[in-house]
Amino acid sequence: xxxxxxxRLLREAADLMEIAGEDPFRIRSYRxxxxxxxxxxxxxxxxxxxxxxxxxxxxxxxxxxxxIQEMLxxxxxxxxxQLLQRYRPEMLDLLxxxxxxxxxxxxxxxxxxxxxxxxxxxxxxxxxxxGLPRMGAQSEAKILRGIAAWRKLSGRFLLxxxxxxxxxxxDWMREISAIAGLTVAGSLRRGRETIGDVDVLAAGPRLDGAxxxxxxxxxxxxxxxxQVLGQGPEKTSVRLHSGLQVDLRWLDxxxxxxxxxxxxxxxxxxxxxxxxxxxAGLKLNEYGLFRGKKRIAGETxxxxxxxxxxxxxxxxxxxxxxELEAAAxxxxxxxxxxxxMRGDLHMHTVASDGRATIEEMAxxxxxxxxxxxxxxxxxxxxxxxxxxxxxxxxxxxQLIRAADAAFRQxxxxxxxxxxxxxxxxxGIEVDILADGRLDxxxxxxxxxxxxxxxxxxxxxLPPAAMTERLLRAIENPHLRILGHLTARILLRRAAxxxxxxxxxxxxxxxxxxxxxxxxxxRLDINDQHARRCGQAGVPVVISTxxxxxxxxxxxxxxxxxxxxxxxxxxxxxxxxxxxxxxxALRPRIET
DNA sequence: GCCGTTTTCGGCCCGACTGTTTTCAGTCG
Numbered sequence: 001x002x003x004x005x006x007x008r009l010l011r012e013a014a015d016l017m018e019i020a021g022e023d024p025f026r027i028r029s030y031r032x033x034x035x036x037x038x039x040x041x042x043x044x045x046x047x048x049x050x051x052x053x054x055x056x057x058x059x060x061x062x063x064x065x066x067x068i069q070e071m072l073x074x075x076x077x078x079x080x081x082q083l084l085q086r087y088r089p090e091m092l093d094l095l096x097x098x099x100x101x102x103x104x105x106x107x108x109x110x111x112x113x114x115x116x117x118x119x120x121x122x123x124x125x126x127x128x129x130x131g132l133p134r135m136g137a138q139s140e141a142k143i144l145r146g147i148a149a150w151r152k153l154s155g156r157f158l159l160x161x162x163x164x165x166x167x168x169x170x171d172w173m174r175e176i177s178a179i180a181g182l183t184v185a186g187s188l189r190r191g192r193e194t195i196g197d198v199d200v201l202a203a204g205p206r207l208d209g210a211x212x213x214x215x216x217x218x219x220x221x222x223x224x225x226x227q228v229l230g231q232g233p234e235k236t237s238v239r240l241h242s243g244l245q246v247d248l249r250w251l252d253x254x255x256x257x258x259x260x261x262x263x264x265x266x267x268x269x270x271x272x273x274x275x276x277x278x279x280a281g282l283k284l285n286e287y288g289l290f291r292g293k294k295r296i297a298g299e300t301x302x303x304x305x306x307x308x309x310x311x312x313x314x315x316x317x318x319x320x321x322x323e324l325e326a327a328a329x330x331x332x333x334x335x336x337x338x339x340x341m342r343g344d345l346h347m348h349t350v351a352s353d354g355r356a357t358i359e360e361m362a363x364x365x366x367x368x369x370x371x372x373x374x375x376x377x378x379x380x381x382x383x384x385x386x387x388x389x390x391x392x393x394x395x396x397x398q399l400i401r402a403a404d405a406a407f408r409q410x411x412x413x414x415x416x417x418x419x420x421x422x423x424x425x426x427g428i429e430v431d432i433l434a435d436g437r438l439d440x441x442x443x444x445x446x447x448x449x450x451x452x453x454x455x456x457x458x459x460x461l462p463p464a465a466m467t468e469r470l471l472r473a474i475e476n477p478h479l480r481i482l483g484h485l486t487a488r489i490l491l492r493r494a495a496x497x498x499x500x501x502x503x504x505x506x507x508x509x510x511x512x513x514x515x516x517x518x519x520x521x522r523l524d525i526n527d528q529h530a531r532r533c534g535q536a537g538v539p540v541v542i543s544t545x546x547x548x549x550x551x552x553x554x555x556x557x558x559x560x561x562x563x564x565x566x567x568x569x570x571x572x573x574x575x576x577x578x579x580x581x582x583x584a585l586r587p588r589i590e591t
Numbered sequence: 592g593c594c595g596t597t598t599t600c601g602g603c604c605c606g607a608c609t610g611t612t613t614t615c616a617g618t619c620g
Binding site for chain 1: 592593594602603604605606607608609610611612615616617618619620
């Protein structure tokens with residue numbers, strides 16, 4: 001039993017305990033314990049003989065240690081089993097639905113014995129939920145909207161989840177020496193925000209039938225495999241405990257490029273590309289590019305694209321959105337790269353809900369080669385995150401300025417590490433309230449280098465009201481960045497609807513930048529939105545919303561989205577140096 | 592259930608907002 005399964009059982013037990021109305025603090029400690037298991041670099045199984053090391057993990061005490069030991073020896077968690085007997089396993093899905101919480105789920109179960117999404121949907125459609133205490137027509141409609149949004153995205157996985165699963169597969173399969181080449185394809189390679197299943201391609205000169213058989217059996221022993229979906233000479237498919245499907249395909253070296261191209265897609269891109277081949281009297285399939293029976297390309301993707309008169313097209317662009325025409329005309333964009341990024345403008349520290357100090361975040365930024373960061377705590381509306389009110393915000397500015405004074409000289413207060421100068425900007429992530437006001441006095445905002453306005457509530461406002469709310473926020477001359485512009489927050493959430501073009505036009509007029517929030521759990525503005533920013537001349541910033549140093553590495557997800565949006569470095573403000581950035585961020589304040 | 596202890600139990604992230612209320616429970620972040 002691997003760490004992720006242990007943490008999953010703990011989390012599911014916590015979810016069920018919540019429905020059962022048990023002590024909320026106890027539930028929280030189960031979840032904290034699950035986090036600790038997830039973040040522990042060593043496996044619980046390895047540590048099983050050293051219980052003191054498990055107890056040393058933050059949030060794990062005697063009680064949870066006993067549960068972990070129980071799971072390691074029996075593979076089950078009795079407490080979870082009992083709750084599942086009392087309720088039903090499908091109930092865990094209901095918690096994913098926006099607008100449905102543990103109390104309502106328990107209430108519905110009590111009255112109707114309904115526990116699945118289908119059953120609850122049927123009750124809501126029939127208007128029967130309205131009979132329950134404190135439930136009216138509007139609540140019922142909200143639940144139905146939540147279910148519709150959930151259906152749209154259930155079964156899909158975040159890019160980061162799929163990436164981490166794919167890395168596990170690649171590491172596992174590298175143990176087979178006959179495999180010379182391993183790569184991911186599909187939507188994961190194209191960097192889509194959500195992934196349906198993971199495609200892994202394997203090739204090697206000595207991968208004959210017997211070797212494939214052996215490697216395929218090794219694949220089936222991959223940790224976390226729940227079910228074998230299919231097993232054949234060309235492809236083996238499994239489903240992991242997480243629900244993610246992973247396909248392993250075998251390719252011949254002579255058609256490696258063709259296979260990679262074919263299985264990377266997208267389907268629309270491939271259809272267009274095959275059409276181009278047909279026009280040239282050629283045929284393209286997963287085995288190569290053919291003139292008659294003669295293969296004229298196939299070992300590499302580059303050779304295939306070149307033979308079709310095209311520049312090689314980065315996978316992120318392969319969505320049949322004009323990339324073939326651009327590649328034919330030599331007009332592909334100079335896509336943004338991770339190394340173009342010079343700073344991160346959105347992060348939290350222990351002053352609100354972050355886990356590290358200003359200095360620790362600064363050290364991490366220096367280690368990643370950045371020239372500047374902005375510290376942007378939450379404002380008070382986000383009480384759960386210990387958001388700052390005006391008084392605390394003013395105090396925090398002083399701390400940031402003191403850290404800036406130390407770090408901009410290239411000196412670090414703490415010992416060790418690289419000594420390169422870093423600018424630390426003052427900032428705040430201020431909540432855009434339901435009526436469009438910013439959750440902080442203008443006098444304090446005026447002192448901030450970076451003011452990010454974000455939405456944290458009322459995602460379900462009608463589109464017109466949501467548009468008004470955003471336009472009003474943009475009117476505030478202190479707002480520099482519209483952040484968290486939530487097309488979708490987390491997989492379970494519905495799209496926030498508003499008039500994107502109107503908001504974009506207002507940003508362009510006001511000189512407000514749009515944020516691509518690179519945090520892997522947030523799918524804020526999507527690539528199509530981001531592409532419109534580039535087309536409309538609205539500057540973009542990419543930031544990680546880091547709550548601890550390692551989150552700074554999430555920048556790569558933001559860069560991936562920017563690449564899918566065809567953005568070039570000049571369109572992204574935090575590719576610029578510190579002075580140029582400040583000038584671009586504050587045009588309305590200082591001119 | 593964990594933690595930090597004043598070593599035995601109290602505190603643990605809390606405000607905005609909605610819908611149903613007539614004073615607040617439930618959800619969300």
